[in-house]
Amino acid sequence: EAGVVQSPRYKIIEKKQPVAFWCNPISGHNTLYWYRQNLGQGPELLIRYENEEAVDDSQLPKDRFSAERLKGVDSTLKIQPAELGDSAVYLCASGEYSGSSTGELFFGEGSRLTVL
Amino acid sequence: GENVEQHPSTLSVQEGDSAVIKCTYSDSASNYFPWYKQELGKRPQLIIDIRSNVGEKKDQRIAVTLNKTAKHFSLHITETQPEDSAVYFCAHSGTYKYIFGTGTRLKVLA
Numbered sequence: 001e002a003g004v005v006q007s008p009r010y011k012i013i014e015k016k017q018p019v020a021f022w023c024n025p026i027s028g029h030n031t032l033y034w035y036r037q038n039l040g041q042g043p044e045l046l047i048r049y050e051n052e053e054a055v056d057d058s059q060l061p062k063d064r065f066s067a068e069r070l071k072g073v074d075s076t077l078k079i080q081p082a083e084l085g086d087s088a089v090y091l092c093a094s095g096e097y098s099g100s101s102t103g104e105l106f107f108g109e110g111s112r113l114t115v116l
Numbered sequence: 117g118e119n120v121e122q123h124p125s126t127l128s129v130q131e132g133d134s135a136v137i138k139c140t141y142s143d144s145a146s147n148y149f150p151w152y153k154q155e156l157g158k159r160p161q162l163i164i165d166i167r168s169n170v171g172e173k174k175d176q177r178i179a180v181t182l183n184k185t186a187k188h189f190s191l192h193i194t195e196t197q198p199e200d201s202a203v204y205f206c207a208h209s210g211t212y213k214y215i216f217g218t219g220t221r222l223k224v225l226a
Contacts, residue, residue, distance in 0.1 A: 040219070042122075042219045043205070101147045107160050108159065
């Protein structure tokens, strides 16, 4: 079975340009997460979906970041316009939520963004 | 109220010695406490987890202990090997949150 698939793996853009990341979670997983990981730090939650609903987007900088999960499967994360401080690895993860807690998260390889 | 403090940030041990990493959280609604290992340039992967109705769980050389009253949990690695060298992240999860610690870089010296 395929794991969580992310694309692109690497992206280099100039500041003020837009960028989009795509994630295909593990089939059957109802929760999907986007995290941002800066070098040497832990993953920081940006947004969490349960099926197609964003249940926690409190950490998403909504002035420039947007996300969607149409049909409760694939998801895209967009940044427009990108700033120098957005350089990081963007990790997508999926899991199964039972109604009271979430278990193991399965991460994709990540999308490494460099903003020049 | 959702963050988790993780200590130490770096840890060097001799091969064969034990390593202990500790995390403290504040969200009393958390009921799931996983530990992830991330090798350089790779994705985080679960190595062990514990739920709030259990105090300790062991899997070969790895163990996790949870003190829900004090709101802290720890990762114990015994008989460390060079391949244990990586960054380890604790996390805690409740109904909606899934929050990670800042990470501990473990170096096992041969």
